[in-house]
Amino acid sequence: KSKLNFLLSEPDSSMGSLKPSVWLSISELFTL
Structure with missing residues (x-):
């Protein structure tokens, strides 16, 4: 979950298109 949280924290750095x-x-x- 650590990676998911990181992506949520920095969506622009990973995928700003979303x-x-x-x-x-x-x-x-x-x-869930």
Whole structure:
């Protein structure tokens, strides 16, 4: 989960093309 948190913390450095909403959806999936 550390990597996921890092990506969520720095979405611009990894994939700025993705929208925040998409990241939220991904985080929810990982949480479940």
